Amino acid sequence: MSQIAFWGAVELGLVYAFVAIGVFLAFRVLDFPDLTVDGSFPLGAAVAAVLIIAGVNPWIASGVAMIAGAAAGIVTAILNVRFRILNLLASILTMIALFSVNLRVMGKPNVALINADTMLSPFYGLGLRDFYVRPLFVGLLVLLAVIAVWRFLESDAGLAMRATGANARMARAQGVDTSRQIYLGMAMSNALVALGGALFAQTNGFADVTSGVGTIVVGLAAVIIGETLLGARGILIALIGCVLGSILYRIAIQLALSTDMLGLQASDLNLVTAALVTVALVLPRLRRGGAA
Amino acid sequence: MIKLDNIQVIFGKGTPLQKQALNGVSLTIEEGTFVTVIGSNGAGKSTVLGVLAGDVIPTAGQVTIGSTDVTRKGTAARAGLVARVFQDPLAGSCGALSIEENLALAARRGESRGLTPALGPKRREHFRERIAELNLGLENRMRDRMDLLSGGQRQAVSLVMATLAGSEVLLLDEHTAALDPGMAEFIMNLTQKIVSERKLTALMVTHSMRQALDFGHRTIMLHAGEVVLDVSGDSRKTLQVEDLIAMFRRIRGQTLDDDALLIG
Numbered sequence: 001m002s003q004i005a006f007w008g009a010v011e012l013g014l015v016y017a018f019v020a021i022g023v024f025l026a027f028r029v030l031d032f033p034d035l036t037v038d039g040s041f042p043l044g045a046a047v048a049a050v051l052i053i054a055g056v057n058p059w060i061a062s063g064v065a066m067i068a069g070a071a072a073g074i075v076t077a078i079l080n081v082r083f084r085i086l087n088l089l090a091s092i093l094t095m096i097a098l099f100s101v102n103l104r105v106m107g108k109p110n111v112a113l114i115n116a117d118t119m120l121s122p123f124y125g126l127g128l129r130d131f132y133v134r135p136l137f138v139g140l141l142v143l144l145a146v147i148a149v150w151r152f153l154e155s156d157a158g159l160a161m162r163a164t165g166a167n168a169r170m171a172r173a174q175g176v177d178t179s180r181q182i183y184l185g186m187a188m189s190n191a192l193v194a195l196g197g198a199l200f201a202q203t204n205g206f207a208d209v210t211s212g213v214g215t216i217v218v219g220l221a222a223v224i225i226g227e228t229l230l231g232a233r234g235i236l237i238a239l240i241g242c243v244l245g246s247i248l249y250r251i252a253i254q255l256a257l258s259t260d261m262l263g264l265q266a267s268d269l270n271l272v273t274a275a276l277v278t279v280a281l282v283l284p285r286l287r288r289g290g291a292a
Numbered sequence: 293m294i295k296l297d298n299i300q301v302i303f304g305k306g307t308p309l310q311k312q313a314l315n316g317v318s319l320t321i322e323e324g325t326f327v328t329v330i331g332s333n334g335a336g337k338s339t340v341l342g343v344l345a346g347d348v349i350p351t352a353g354q355v356t357i358g359s360t361d362v363t364r365k366g367t368a369a370r371a372g373l374v375a376r377v378f379q380d381p382l383a384g385s386c387g388a389l390s391i392e393e394n395l396a397l398a399a400r401r402g403e404s405r406g407l408t409p410a411l412g413p414k415r416r417e418h419f420r421e422r423i424a425e426l427n428l429g430l431e432n433r434m435r436d437r438m439d440l441l442s443g444g445q446r447q448a449v450s451l452v453m454a455t456l457a458g459s460e461v462l463l464l465d466e467h468t469a470a471l472d473p474g475m476a477e478f479i480m481n482l483t484q485k486i487v488s489e490r491k492l493t494a495l496m497v498t499h500s501m502r503q504a505l506d507f508g509h510r511t512i513m514l515h516a517g518e519v520v521l522d523v524s525g526d527s528r529k530t531l532q533v534e535d536l537i538a539m540f541r542r543i544r545g546q547t548l549d550d551d552a553l554l555i556g
Contacts, residue, residue: 156405159389159397166386173345173384175371175402 001258004131009254011135011203013247016218017142018196020226020242021149023219025189028238029153030182031165035091035216036076039098040069040190042212044197046105049113049207058119062198069194072098073186081179095212102209109209111201118202134203141199145192146239153235161185193219214270221277222246228280252276294321294344294461294493299353301339301517313339314350315517321461321510326487326494328504330536331514337497340514341463344495346370358460372402375454377447377467384450387439391430391449394438395419398453422452426482444475448482455486462487464496468503480507501533511536 001009019037026034044065051061072094079090103109123133152158163171164181171178193215201207225248226241256272257264264272301314314336321327331337342348343355346367355363362370378384385394396410396419416434424431426448430441438446447467454462464483468476484507487494498504504511511528513521513536521539523531 151409152407154409154411155407156396156400156410157407159393159410160405162389162393163386163397166388167383170378170384170386171397172367173371173374173376173378174397174400175368176397176405177368 001254005254005258006251007131007135009250010247011131011138013222013250014135014138014142014243015196015199015203016222016250017243017246018145018192018199019215019219020222020246021145021239022189022192022196023216024223024238024242025149025185025192027220027223029162029165030185030189032080032182032186033088033091034073034076034186034189035088036072036094036098036186036190037193037219038212038215039095039102040072040193040212041197041200041215042102042207042209043072043098043105044069044194045201045207045211046102046111046197046209047194048198049111049201050105050107052113052116052118052202053111058117058121058202062119062195062202065194065198066191069197070187070191072194073188073190074183076190077183077186081182098212099209102212106207106209111207113201113205113207119199120202138199138203141195142243145195146236146243149188149192150236150239214273217273217277218246218249221249221273221280224277224280225249228283249276293323293356293358294495295319295354295356296340296343297354297356299340299343299355300351301336301343301348302351305351313348313517314343317353317514317517317519319512319519321493321495323493324491325510326492326508327496327510327512328508329495329497329512329514330499330501330504334516335514336517337514338465339517341465341495341497344461345374345376345463370402372457373460374463375401375457375459375461376463377450377454377465379466379469381443381446381450381470382439385438385446385453388437390435390437391423391441392416392419392434394449395422395453395456399456401457401459403457419456422456423449426452442475444471444479447471447475447479451479451482451486455490455492460493462492462494464494466497466499469499483507501536505531505533505536 019041022037026032047065047068048061051064052058076091076094079085079093080087085093120134120137123137124130153162160171160176161181161184163174163176164178168178200211222245223242224245226238226245229244230237230241232238253269253272256262257266296317296319299314299317303311303313317336317340329337329340339348343350344357346362346365346369349364354361357370357373360373362373376384386397389397392411396415399415420431420434423434428445428448430445430449441449468479471479480503486492496508505528510522510524512519
């Protein structure tokens with residue numbers, strides 16, 4: 001693997017770290033299996049790309065993308081909380097709907113951002129090579145997100161959200177409005193995922209309506225790899241695990257694809273992903289079985 | 293003061309499974325009174341507790357806790373007035389959170405929750421002191437996950453959790469039923485100590501007539517959704533389990549065929 005390919009994998013891993021943290025919030029904190037992310041990731045990319053092309057400041061464009069993602073999460077939460085639709089199904093409905101929404105937002109299946117000013121543009125001319133600038137910039141944002149989510153989850157408000165996912169009946173007895181926590185958590189989760197999408201569009205130079213396929217699997221893979229490596233030792237470790245898992249996952253994929261011996265090509269990506277996630281899911285169980 | 297005024301609860305109204313769980317229950321509990329509630333399965337004990345906690349919204353009647361009419365308020369909305377310990381040790385706390393996180397959660401029961409760190413040094417120390425009072429050695433395990441504790445330990449922590457924030461009433465729902473006899477006794481004595489030290493108004497549902505007479509100031513027996521016995525003061529002091537059974541027979545004018553009432 002070349003240096004450029006390696007740093008490219010790290011960069012993509014950092015972009016998807018936002019997805020991993022979002023998935024962690026939904027799956028692990030709220031215990032809400034949320035497939036909305038397959039729609040909110042390209043939604044973030046689409047909103048950011050279209051706004052940037054229209055001349056909007058890329059930071060504002062990315063902020064709007066986050067709001068759009070949050071709205072998508074709230075739609076899923078409403079379907080689940082208000083209309084009592086099974087959480088998984090509610091998120092699939094939103095995901096499917098978002099495919100059309102994303103096409104409407106972009107007006108076409110693919111939007112190029114090649115010559116537009118992105119959040120990264122000011123940093124390209126500073127002397128560092130582009131393939132270092134991108135992971136450095138995204139990594140800094142990931143760091144901020146990790147700190148923010150960590151501080152939140154260890155605050156009184158965050159504790160209420162964690163209790164909602166862990167024991168909703170107990171949470172209500174403690175005065176926690178569990179419905180509101182689901183709205184809030186789903187909004188936060190999908191806002192982070194949409195930010196990932198917005199950064200994906202800006203680092204790769206395009207937004208594509210199909211780029212959301214399998215987002216949930218990638219996010220889940222990162223969460224599980226992180227848990228397998230670092231174990232369950234508190235919120236901060238879990239969040240670092242999400243980031244680490246996401247990066248390692250991309251490097252593993254890159255290795256698998258760049259090794260001629262395996263004879264894999266880019267179109268095999270989804271198969272490789274599914275295989276990797278399966279291994280990550282089965283490994284801890286095998287290890288436990290071996291110890292017992 | 294707690295006031296239930298002519299409470300009617302009908303489950304599954306208008307369906308073939310319609311059941312009148314409470315039929316005109318009226319009850320006034322003075323501040324600082326510890327009331328024990330007995331009755332056979334399906335008598336309405338848990339429903340009374342549910343009505344007070346907010347899990348069950350009555351079909352008719354009025355519920356007042358303190359000076360607030362809470363009849364239409366849900367569980368979360370009235371949590372500031374009601375502290376609770378559940379029958380199932382797993383139900384009253386979050387297994388996935390640490391002991392101190394559970395305490396932090398309970399310390400803000402019924403209050404707004406902001407972005408302040410849930411476990412600052414001051415709060416940590418306060419929680420540690422409260423847990424140390426249990427003499428179970430748990431103060432050295434504050435960062436352990438709650439699900440590493442035994443059922444009895446969890447109930448003990450739940451009792452502490454129930455008293456971290458103020459409340460108008462403490463509801464105890466057969467909170468020793470799932471424990472072994474030794475631990476059940478420990479938890480009962482702890483309950484007694486906490487309730488009397490803090491002068492709490494408490495309502496304890498129990499299956500054990502012995503427990504119902506040994507603890508508290510007043511005993512209420514429910515049958516078929518109605519209060520059939522309400523004793524306190526001197527008449528209660530001399531009361532024996534056998535008397536309770538006899539009284540129950542006389543009031544209902546029927547023979548007792550429910551084993552659950554005879555046990556204990």
